[in-house]
Amino acid sequence: SRLAPSEAIRTTCPYCGVGCGVLLGRDGAGRIAVKGDPDHPANFGRLCSKGTALAETLGLDDRLRAPRVLGHETGWDTALDLVAARFSEVIREHGPDAVAFYVSGQLLTEDYYVANKLMKGFIGSANIDTNSRLCMASSVAGHRRAFGTDTVPGLYADLEEADLVVLTGSNLAWCHPVLYQRLVAAKAARPAMRVVVIDPRRTASCDIADLHLAVAPGGDAAIFNALLAEIDRRGATDTAFLRHVTGFAEALAAARASDPAESGLSPAELEAFCDLWIGTPKVVTVYSQGINQSSSGTDKVNAILNCHLATGRIGRPGMGPFSVTGQPNAMGGREVGGLANMLACHLDLEAPAHRTAVQAFWDAPAMPERAGLKAVEMFRALGEGRIKAIWIIHTNPVVSMPEADAVRAALEGADFVVVSDITECTDTARLAHVLLPAAAWAEKEGTVTNSERCISRQRAALPAPGSARPDWEILAEVGRRMGWPAAFGWSSVAEVFAEYAALSGVAGALGSDFDISDLAGIDAAEYDALAPFVWPRNARKNGGRFFGDGRFHTPDGKGRMLPVTPRGPESRPGAAFPFRLNTGRTRDQWHTMTRTAKAPRLNQHLGEPYCEIHPEDAARLGLGAGDLVRLHNPLGAVIARAAISDAVRPGEVFVPMHWTAETASAARIDTLVRAVTDPISGQPESKGSVVAIERF
Ligand code: SF4
Numbered sequence: 001s002r003l004a005p006s007e008a009i010r011t012t013c014p015y016c017g018v019g020c021g022v023l024l025g026r027d028g029a030g031r032i033a034v035k036g037d038p039d040h041p042a043n044f045g046r047l048c049s050k051g052t053a054l055a056e057t058l059g060l061d062d063r064l065r066a067p068r069v070l071g072h073e074t075g076w077d078t079a080l081d082l083v084a085a086r087f088s089e090v091i092r093e094h095g096p097d098a099v100a101f102y103v104s105g106q107l108l109t110e111d112y113y114v115a116n117k118l119m120k121g122f123i124g125s126a127n128i129d130t131n132s133r134l135c136m137a138s139s140v141a142g143h144r145r146a147f148g149t150d151t152v153p154g155l156y157a158d159l160e161e162a163d164l165v166v167l168t169g170s171n172l173a174w175c176h177p178v179l180y181q182r183l184v185a186a187k188a189a190r191p192a193m194r195v196v197v198i199d200p201r202r203t204a205s206c207d208i209a210d211l212h213l214a215v216a217p218g219g220d221a222a223i224f225n226a227l228l229a230e231i232d233r234r235g236a237t238d239t240a241f242l243r244h245v246t247g248f249a250e251a252l253a254a255a256r257a258s259d260p261a262e263s264g265l266s267p268a269e270l271e272a273f274c275d276l277w278i279g280t281p282k283v284v285t286v287y288s289q290g291i292n293q294s295s296s297g298t299d300k301v302n303a304i305l306n307c308h309l310a311t312g313r314i315g316r317p318g319m320g321p322f323s324v325t326g327q328p329n330a331m332g333g334r335e336v337g338g339l340a341n342m343l344a345c346h347l348d349l350e351a352p353a354h355r356t357a358v359q360a361f362w363d364a365p366a367m368p369e370r371a372g373l374k375a376v377e378m379f380r381a382l383g384e385g386r387i388k389a390i391w392i393i394h395t396n397p398v399v400s401m402p403e404a405d406a407v408r409a410a411l412e413g414a415d416f417v418v419v420s421d422i423t424e425c426t427d428t429a430r431l432a433h434v435l436l437p438a439a440a441w442a443e444k445e446g447t448v449t450n451s452e453r454c455i456s457r458q459r460a461a462l463p464a465p466g467s468a469r470p471d472w473e474i475l476a477e478v479g480r481r482m483g484w485p486a487a488f489g490w491s492s493v494a495e496v497f498a499e500y501a502a503l504s505g506v507a508g509a510l511g512s513d514f515d516i517s518d519l520a521g522i523d524a525a526e527y528d529a530l531a532p533f534v535w536p537r538n539a540r541k542n543g544g545r546f547f548g549d550g551r552f553h554t555p556d557g558k559g560r561m562l563p564v565t566p567r568g569p570e571s572r573p574g575a576a577f578p579f580r581l582n583t584g585r586t587r588d589q590w591h592t593m594t595r596t597a598k599a600p601r602l603n604q605h606l607g608e609p610y611c612e613i614h615p616e617d618a619a620r621l622g623l624g625a626g627d628l629v630r631l632h633n634p635l636g637a638v639i640a641r642a643a644i645s646d647a648v649r650p651g652e653v654f655v656p657m658h659w660t661a662e663t664a665s666a667a668r669i670d671t672l673v674r675a676v677t678d679p680i681s682g683q684p685e686s687k688g689s690v691v692a693i694e695r696f
Helices: 076-094 109-123 137-147 156-161 177-189 204-208 220-233 248-257 267-279 297-310 330-335 352-362 375-383 404-413 471-481 493-509 524-528 615-621
Strands: 009-012 021-026 032-036 099-103 128-130 164-168 194-198 211-213 283-287 320-323 389-393 416-421 434-437 446-449 454-458 579-584 610-613 628-633 636-644 652-656 689-695
Touching: 009 454, 076 099, 076 389, 076 416, 076 434, 076 471, 099 109, 099 375, 109 128, 109 330, 109 352, 109 446, 109 471, 109 493, 128 375, 137 297, 156 177, 156 283, 156 320, 164 267, 177 204, 194 204, 194 267, 211 267, 220 248, 220 267, 220 297, 248 297, 283 297, 297 320, 330 446, 352 493, 375 404, 446 493, 493 524, 610 615, 610 628, 615 636, 615 689
Parallel strands: 099 128, 099 389, 164 194, 164 283, 194 211, 283 320, 389 416, 416 434, 579 652, 610 636
Antiparallel strands: 009 021, 021 032, 446 454, 579 689, 610 652, 628 636, 628 689
């Protein structure tokens, strides 16, 4: 590409939580082109296959161009009046908890802010949850238990500075490819660096692994408990740092009581891991959905954090636990209080002082006193008629939620469903009573926060088609129509950001670590020019890292170790359903493919639904490579092509999550995933269901 940085718009990739900077402009032939932004601190010019193909996904063929009510095009006033009237009517008749918003990590921070202000401050319910619940909720809950706030302690540079990087429940090579590229480059520059991959599957990330540990599904906590017990046995705790930590004795007792065999690893494998981890001071443990998407996800997170707290390996260069998020704005959504149990700026919805301060700042009429319904509970309540009206924004729960057919049935039977999206061609948009056309990536302005707390601008370079509008504006229009014109009266997205920054000053005064209030006076030109920055902006401690100084955000200022008793997945394989079903991503598709499927080159890599199955299992079932298989359990059935590979363990299969009723008639794998959730985080166990398999 001949795209020149000086002529391009600087924006941020809309896909994964690495949050790469993208230059968007035109090439010598006048075609839209993208390049990695060499000045962005997340990627320094790199892009992965998905980022590189962004320009090919900007086609307008399937775009929603005007609001629709019951399938008929209409004007904005008609559609917005109807949304405001129906929500107001339901609230009047059934109370504020009879309505809900289900939003997305694809929302920009300003969109999230307006949605949360409307639901939590003015409607007076906390029934707003985000698809981040399916992604990082266990990590959020684990952080809050251990640190007092949902704060990622480290930076991407720590992966490069570490002498040992452990990837557990993370196929970084496919799911966070540019961060993986940085790790590969660091290892090439320092060959003594070691990488361990803990994953039931031999994934692409194993290409650089010095050790691959094929853990039993759900066995992660047993590994980190074994590590904690061994840290203590070898006298490898950091006794000085432990003065800043509570709960060590209880965590150690639970670790000693747990059975290492539950990890599925041999004693020799466990010993090799402990030797490496304990013998290498600069260690970073990266974790992602393999840890979080579990009925014991929060405990697994805390089992990892325990080991870092016990050894003081946190918040120091090249050391720390590192949660990598799924979406570009999963972190921004968390910072802005996007989850049903949180308030903005790391404040706690259920803490009266926090609630009162936010209510006063917003001059809000009603604030909920308890957490709202989390994603799985929300759709259950919709199915049972307890929620009468729902607004779904930029997410496709009919494909991505567990027990996806029940979600579809709930939406089919709901009184009032509003969907905001860029397209009508999703399984969820088909069920909307009101469809609102939203501006897409490259058409809208705002900010996102990536996995290392870097806040970076998304910028518009193209006009939105038809009358599509930015989400913050649509939400504010509804807020005004519901009777709160002053509270939702912004005239620009920069004003929304400035208000959010001002609120963070209120949070900072209450002790929150999230304080960007020096930006509260930002004007439109400054907002337009805002360069990426990692918060805390004043980098007051440890070069932008947290907790290395032993100061945590808990009431007593100490880090907390938690006793963890490992629990396996709730569903157990048996005679009728003998296979453990693992789900996840492929390298070149994103979520339910509404954008990536438009790029032909992305469809060439693993272009149809497949089921990775071990050769021994395939032989027993009489399967040959490429045969179609039918996976089923009491929840439903899915058809996929057999991909015979010893990358999976016998008795386990892997099926990607991307395909929809729109793209493949019977491959919505989440129809087979039980809606079992972690009791603390509410995150579903997306990798732990069981199925039977037969040749189709
Ligand atoms: Fe986009 Fe993630 Fe790829 Fe970076 S690594 S270009 S953020 S998909």
